Amino acid sequence: MFKKILIANRAEIAVRIIRACKELGITSAAVYSTADKKTLHTRLADEAYHLEGNTSSETYLNKDKILALAKEIKADAIHPGYGFFSENADFIEAVEKAGIAFIGPSSKSVKMMGSKTAARELMKKHNVPIVPGTTESVKSIQEGKKIAREIGYPILLKAAAGGGGKGMRKIESEKDFDSAFESTKREALKSFANDDVYIEKFIDEPKHIEVQVFGDKRGNYVHFFERDCSVQRRHQKIIEEAPASVVDEETRQRITTAAINAAKACDYFNAGTIELLMDKNKDFYFLEMNTRLQVEHPVTELITGIDLVKEQISVAEGNKLSIKQDDLKINGHAVECRIYAEDPYNNFLPSTGKITKYVIPAGAGVRVDTGIACDSEISMYYDPMIAKLICWGADRTEAINRLTRALHEYQIAGVTTNIQFLLSVLENPIYLSGKFDIRFIEKEFEQLITNHRNLEELNNAAVIFAALMKNSASLKQQETKAITKNNWPGLLYE
């Protein structure tokens, strides 16, 4: 049993892991950058260690500092969360060599799946269907253009070491190739320290379906069913659910079998996710394997009752999986919304600032996985996700209705959020029908943004409040003027 776990991550996922540690009686040790001093994980951890600086490379991606710290504080294990070091084989190898347990797969599995091109090759060999495209990285613009011409535009240019929607660009025609190629390589280098990119045929209007798999170190495997993560903006998921309403029992059988085979192909252990694209015929293609915990893991937890983070810790300790496939059943339905500090009405531009009011929703079926508290700051250095709001229901309708109810209770001041936008999605007929694909937001965008603030009543309240505030401010200024005779020119027109 681990006594102390170092959490090499921040915000929401660090909080998630800290809570699991507390429930298991394990000491949680967090790290924080200077900008993250007021973030929630810093406050909740049993121990919190400062990493000087703010950029990822100085802090959460600083291998030497984190490894040295783990040794110094005698951590038995490191949990990488998602992003940062979670899929970095070099880091994992260094952790393994230091005699510290890595809560995740082996560096070997990560390497096999980490290069998206090699993974495609591996899947091809194991008869898991892949999206048409290259299985090697593209060396030059010239080569890339040639391949793109062969498979036909539109294509996707993707970072070989990428994931999570970053380092990926859709190219509609050859004239956009040059700048997209440069830009993707630049972003890839910065985000993943590797600028290899590859090309995939752009599959039109597919669903993003993924299967949660889990292996232990003794060769046992289970899957925890699938998730539908097709609601995306800028190639990043914003609403996810489990199970996928379009997946019938027969399809579920096919995709979970493929997923387990994919995991076995790379001798996988711990939590992993097989991401698939599924077209309208329910044919599916391997997209990539995420060799880590996913952001959206709570929806799977809610429909299975399994705490995936605790299971990760247990498997990393060398234990057998705590459940057998036959004991797992889908219980109800769960939907997650990612609450971002961003402006959907301005191209989803991130918003930064200090959170001056923060009220989270509560009640039946509501789970909030938050990374911040009141007085925390959303800084420009990291992903602007504030929290995940996840609701469970006996069926999809109840889950969505709870999510809508709960989103209305959320109160966040200090940054612009996407809450109104999420509410628009949740009442969109295509979303409600379950028949949305990964271009849903793009296609419905006009509809989704005009829907906002259609509440006349709320607007009236706002207008009245503004007038009352202005009036009371004016009254105060008049009083001040009466006393001080200070004719401030700002009141010229009054």
Next chain:
Amino acid sequence: MFKKILIANRAEIAVRIIRACKELGITSAAVYSTADKKTLHTRLADEAYHLEGNTSSETYLNKDKILALAKEIKADAIHPGYGFFSENADFIEAVEKAGIAFIGPSSKSVKMMGSKTAARELMKKHNVPIVPGTTESVKSIQEGKKIAREIGYPILLKAAAGGGGKGMRKIESEKDFDSAFESTKREALKSFANDDVYIEKFIDEPKHIEVQVFGDKRGNYVHFFERDCSVQRRHQKIIEEAPASVVDEETRQRITTAAINAAKACDYFNAGTIELLMDKNKDFYFLEMNTRLQVEHPVTELITGIDLVKEQISVAEGNKLSIKQDDLKINGHAVECRIYAEDPYNNFLPSTGKITKYVIPAGAGVRVDTGIACDSEISMYYDPMIAKLICWGADRTEAINRLTRALHEYQIAGVTTNIQFLLSVLENPIYLSGKFDIRFIEKEFEQLITNHRNLEELNNAAVIFAALMKNSASLKQQETKAITKNNWPGLLYE
């Protein structure tokens, strides 16, 4: 389908019902007393109507006002919550006569079960075992003393119209009879508008086990298993759980069968609870039937996945029960803590005041049913419950560990709370063993209160914080003195 529901209650349970209405698309109409203007239910409801005054009889127990309001605003139904009018047959009859649906049982069933003495008689007839004692109300001190002598002290004196731990007193010996009799009658009259009292043999060290039953208006019945509510202080439950860890499958079969029979005996429909005392041999005695939703209903919701409030509304609309007994299974374990504004270290004395900071816990397995928000007030007029914290786990241990973790995250300023005390209970070996009875808190009291604040680290932080504040205040005063030469005598000793 109801379009509008008037919620004739306040705080936590009103919020619970409002949320269910919102999820169902039903307009929620709340009422509020003057003291409750800042309570959460007032803010969350779609409509909120002021009931002048503060005492219950002026407001939440004002039949004429509430009925007139229901008609005026065209409410299709009234939900009484728990307490107040929930078990008041006169009120229910008036609602029925006004052509408004009452979300609860018929006045007839309530009458049959409302008089605890008549209910005991009815159960006796239907072969449901009852606690030895009177099945009629006690007319005088003389008669009472005579009966008490016959069945032997200690006895319990209970309000015939009572429930929820109010209007009940244990009498150890005859010398205490007079004042207890008067006091119980007075309290009964005030709380239930009926001062009938009866006598029960005091059963030593029983468990309080209760079965959640549900009937529709077509004669169908289901039960939702049992709850263990033995952790009580001042005869009021403070920690409840489902299922009861001492109840094995065979016992469960016996008590749920008895519970369904009890419900049938009074032609019951909607949600009801059969409360039982269970002795160490797992023999059980009918205590009373609560003909309403219970405070602790969330633990049942968490292990069955059924939203009991929505089911109440559906059944009141005339629908069939949405589930069959065979489809119901116990899923995991749930434990609830009632967070009270009270001082466990001073005889659980209620605490009043304005809530100046309010941070609720979150994360996996955590549900918070709160009645207040920041800036709400806990007033002297009503029950001082702030919120219920309910945690689900795959097993009892996980549920308790989550509850402990979540209680540590709760932050409430402005009133004294029982959070530290609840934490002491959750780490008590007898509590953890599951072998506690209704005298658990009484018996373990010394242990439970000495356990508190054993965290040296936290105390050190407190001591250091105090010194830093004092120091910065002193520095400020010195600055002020330097400028104004104001030698305030309050600083005499500095």
Next chain:
Amino acid sequence: MNNYIVTLDEQKHNITIAGENEIRLNDNPIEYELINLSHKNYLLRINNKFYDVYLENIDKEKITFLVNGTSYDVLIRTFLQEKASQLIQVQKMHDHLTEIKAPMPGMIIKINKQAGDKVEHGESVMILEAMKMENEVRAPKEGIIEKIVVNQNSPVDKGGLLFTIKNH
């Protein structure tokens, strides 16, 4: 003095504060009650509905606040202020210069244009990196870059001027 014009999402509302509990919104009388819960926190009752309001910021003509969690950013003026601002607006119409400001703090990592360049509507002028994402800053209209006031690899604050476009 207690007559205001509130502009919300480009719509103007006319408000008269008629008494301690009465307001007229576009001439409709409305009963209200405003309770100050604590610093910046208010409960506003309008007829039979309460709203939870948090005041973020108030300055001369702009008020930012949350109503039941929905954020509002409104312009509010007295009648005289409104009239004056309309005059200023007319003035501005003659002025063809458009200022492009940083929508968030970040780092300028690439500049594709220079002063004097012609730009199309939607054309990329520079790349602003923030939160590990590259954001293209595009020309909001066609015209000629009048000046670029930032340098490559230099940080910018939110709202900081990036470049200006004049009509051609």
Next chain:
Amino acid sequence: MNNYIVTLDEQKHNITIAGENEIRLNDNPIEYELINLSHKNYLLRINNKFYDVYLENIDKEKITFLVNGTSYDVLIRTFLQEKASQLIQVQKMHDHLTEIKAPMPGMIIKINKQAGDKVEHGESVMILEAMKMENEVRAPKEGIIEKIVVNQNSPVDKGGLLFTIKNH
């Protein structure tokens, strides 16, 4: 001047503020950092652990606050104040009058005793009703009721004097 005695749960702690990031607690040096998040909200770091602190109230010698949700109510004095208070304490020992105050606001619904009555330790003197519960107000020691300052059916505030007991 930066030497304090903090009394928590009847235990005294000796604190010296040694610098901006160093404090001595009962002579042990401790590294700390105090961050003021917003009005009344602080983050306190002690070595490698953060605490979320909310300051409820501060007056001359008493500070009330929450640390990670746990409420604290401590006495804090400078060395001089501590010495003075010890002198006063000695004085009080000679004084045998005990004041019984209302532990919460409510209504006195019954008074069982009158001035001059002898009371046992734990004996009920009056009944205070609050939140629909009847709470017996009992004598904290044996003695004689010196005076009763409230009337039946009258409301009382929290902390309001109810009666006094003198030794006999």
